Amino acid sequence: MNQQGSTRVENPQGFIHTGAGNIYVNGGPHQQDSDKPAFRRVAEDQLRWLRRVLVNPPGMGKARAMLADTGTVILHGAPGSGRTAAARVLLRNCRRDSGVFHELLPGEEDELALHDPALVGTGDQLLLDLSTADDRQWSAAQADLPALRKSVHEQHAHLVVVMPHDGTLDPDLQYYRVDIERPPGRQVLRRHLRIHGMPYEQYMRSDATVDEFVAVKRPMREIADFADLVRRARETARPDEEFAQWCAAAKRARNDRRKEVAARVAGLREAPQRALLITVSMLHGAHADVIHRATQLLLRTLASPSDGLPLLQHKDLAERLTEISAATGPSGHVRFTELDYDAAVRAHFWDHVPDLRPHLGTWAVSVVDLNDPHVTSAVRDGLVTRLAGQYLRTGRGDGLASLAERWSIEATSRARLEAAVHALTCGLEDPAHGREFRARIYQWCAHRHLRGEFAQVLVRVCADVLAASHPDQALLRLYYLAWHEPEPGPALQALDDLVAGSRRLRRRLLDRLARYGPSAPDLGIFLRVCDPAPLTDSSETARALVEETEVQRSLTTCWHAVLAGLPRATWQPHAARWLHRAADDTAHRGELLLDLLVSAAEQCGERRGEAFAALYASAREAERTAPGGPKHSVETTELLMHKISVAQGLGPATRPSTSARGTQP
Template sequence: MNDTFTRFESPVGSVHAGHGDIHYHSYTTGGFAQQKAGRSPRRIADDQLRRLRQRFVAPKGMGEARRLLAEHSTVFLDGPQGSGRTAAARVLLYELPQGDGIFRELLPGDHEEVALTDTGLVGAGDRLLLDLAEADLAGWRTIRRDLSALRKAVQEQQAHLVVVMPKDGPLESDLQLYRAEISQPPAQEVFRRHLRLHHIPHEEYLQSAPAFAEFLDAQRSMEEIADFAERVRRARTAHRPPDDFAGWCEQARDARKTWRQEVARLVTDRREASQRALLFTTAMLHDAHADVIHHATALLLRTLKAPRDTVHLLEDKDLAERLTEISASAGPDGHVRFDKLGFDAAVRVHFWDHMPDLRARLSSWADRTAELVDRHLTADLRRELVRRLAEQYLRTGKWRELAALADEWSANPANPVRPAAAIHALSCGLESKQYGGNFRELILTWCRDKQLAGDLAGVLLRVCTEVIAPTHPDQAMVRLHHLARRERGATPALDALCDLVATSSRLRRRMLDRLTRHSSASTPDARLFLRVCDPAPLTDPGSSPRALMDENYVQGCVTTGWREVFFQLPQAHWHPYAKRWLHTASDAGNRRDLLLDLLVDATDRNGVHLAALYSVARAAEPTASGGSACGVATTDRLLQKISAAQGLRPTAASSRPAPPRGTTP
């Protein structure tokens, strides 16, 4: 079985042989396996939180929550369902000063997550979210027992914790001090904030809108209000009459209907294959340009092997007439939309639910449609097509089938659009509240055991760094570790792993533990250790009270790791890393002896390894950052430690003796 992935030197791209411009939208993989993710997980998480903050309207009680979090490092958020507790929790953590720590969600009960009482759970300056809004009272009772230990760790690490309480969840008297109750913010202000972010001028949405007032008559959750604002935006874009704010709100209100009966009647009345193909295509590519709709409809008919129409092209119905038959039309911008807002979603549901035998072919059509070369087929439209398809799989509980489809797209790197589609499909699964855990578990299995055919390695790398890591960095670290173990040649997964552990001292400690926890690490882990065990961050405390290197446990990991390096890898491989270690020792002040001791202890008094270490030190002298004299002093100090390890008398530094015994010069 081929269980490694290597560099692809020649990227494959689309060929454009017709007239007009070709718009290529970042789908080139360049060999996905050789690329690492473009942005750090910390940056992605902060960007997501920043966007949330932009559309957030502070509820009553938010000020008290901020005060408690600032003074006590912990706040328990309580409030009615739909009040936006989880969003408020994320905003509270985003508003904190950005230090060395990272944002992460705790997942109590997940078999991969350490217990809330584990001393290694909290990193220095971490911003922790414990979202228990959907927890049952039994689960909440179990978690409450561990909250005191968690709070203590948070305080010791100068971290911050926001706990979103479940509905009607009791709280012990000693924790009531840290409880803040929020209420739902003004619905109209939330609605207007979303409209502003949709770039709708205020002079438009300040007009009277009876449909919106009717919508607000019922108690609406923050999510429902956001959805309503999105539908208003879509109605405004469609330019359907009545084309004013009141009319957009009417259409947004009506779009809350399921339209199921209307769609069923339309499908019953339109029995020709060409009509139904156009209906489904318009639903899947809703708001696409008419050219895309036309070509994708023809492709669907070919995919379904429908008989060709023998009518002469000039005698056939034009696209405008055919769209009218399915209650759709092209707007002034040439983009096709149904006459009723929200009708597209109902059509997708109808075809998926009532024509199950077509599902496999519809998925194949979506794949081939994404590969079409058309200047109107943008990256966003391709992504939306995959999202709409994934939505149907997840809605009907077919998450395994969606994962298999992503696997199929990953395995065929002939067209760079397919790996991108696989990333979008897996992202939809990972972001699903119901099936996110299933996808994380599946991706763990793939990273560890699955044959990495085609561009699957690159796809897994992207979803680990860009989707999993921003909220669950520990789980992303484990998956990247498995990928990095299997690399040959290029090391994009190892690069991403090093970037991830660089965001948190806690993650670096955990990674060192993973690499050295067994008495005899594998050769791949010995190679990975050299990259992860970078002496510079290990000796830099940052904003923490002490550096990682000052911890006895980390020192043990370092010694174990270097021992495996010396005994498993050739000197040519570890030479540059040892040289960097010695350079760091030269600048480490009172930690110089510690760094040298760890290297010498790792040799287990093996003369060959001690001599090799000494030769590296001699070679490193001229390039020491403090000058060659500083390098010489470090070498002399190392020699004293080598002599002591071999039971020899310390030799005068000025004599510059031959290499340690048991070796050849």
């Protein structure tokens, strides 16, 4: 679809269309789950929409049964058959509270290998789209699939692989293969029209344009695009026009209009005429007041001289719009009289007036900043989307990325930050440029000194866009952003929110923090994400994170660095949370928390006595703030003291059976 979702900097709950593949998103409202992170709601909204418009292709039932029975299905189908859409819907139907959707990207920078067990979390829904892979990539992926399938089985996850159409599948994997065939084109078109709100009595009647369109076997994306054209033709049609006219307008919009637009531009010799033509194409559907002000801004941006005529001798806007085949509707919004004429105009000026390109970015952000009630978020997003579309259409992703960075550095308003976020979102969503933008964002986050408000923009892009389908990549980028924050801020909050939704991601972050010897910024991140509640929670699996050997090693390493390198006032509140959790948890997991703290202090070498004393003092302080009352906290302090004595060789290893101090702190 041509309509883009919107991204709000101040509200991470806004709807966003993310990811590549056969997903066609309508910007209509969906019921939101306010208690879930934004990136989880985004992914679920996308998949919910896709599930509504998908016509189950032949083979879908067999694929569903295979996935339910084995946890794995390998889809094979011709390009355009809807195989990727089918894969996403299959995973949507497997969604559980304990897992996240994750699109695997083997070979990309900082991505885990397919055979790495850390790639799969409990209940995850994994998509491995290799529909465009070459022979080398497909062969390498097949070699790793047995190990990946083993991890999927152990974690009760689900994996859907989309294999290349001309790929050869290993005999050991043939059992999991299901062939997906193209569903009937007319049925697909009608489903999209129905979801778009088209009257049943209209789209069910016979129509010559529709008959001609569905007579050709077309990709599912092309059918969806045509349905969207029919929808937009209906929205701009006269009251006396019906389905046949809407479809005819959609058909005309699919024609190549390059010569037509070139002839139109050649006949418009004056700068104000061309400025108006460009403005209407970039702000198509905006209110006439916005069109007028934006046209004046474009002329100023291009330093076009004034004609010097008195105001009342100027042509009025209605006359000027007629000259470019546009008009103002009853609601005051301006559109070209021909459907999708705006796209042809944009392409013409971008391709044939290259010196105009750098000025369009400056002009666009000045329009975004306009203080006008008609300059709504939809108008701003539409303008950025259309400008980004020209950069991406012509392979100039670097130019779009630089533009978003410049807007963020020069930002004096929230609207500019929103525009920068939306520009980067367009790049990430583009199938041809998504990988480039993911890599560029990595370089920004890891290796660049970010000026202005660009770090805030990258936080929102990582948390609300990238995390929806590539949470591992979002994790690493947010880690770097949090690492560079001068004090705990939005990056650390977003990182904390991200790992809160996934045991696997929390495990991976802890491993990252501990692996290279925690630095001072690492310790700040660790104290934020070492919440003992998710570490000891076993509601989704038989074993809690704190019971895993590798997690214990990471926690001990980080706590050792904290005790050795930070003042007690800094880590005391976090240690108190561990002690309170240990007091509340009557199972062995609570005692494990104490063991890890003591083990961390024991590694402090010559300063271990100081570390033990600091832990004991912290336990005494924690007794006064224990939410469950002092009794269990006093017992926890005694148990901690016993473990410290054992570690120092000062007492028996036998655990004390009762409290000798009663309930007084």
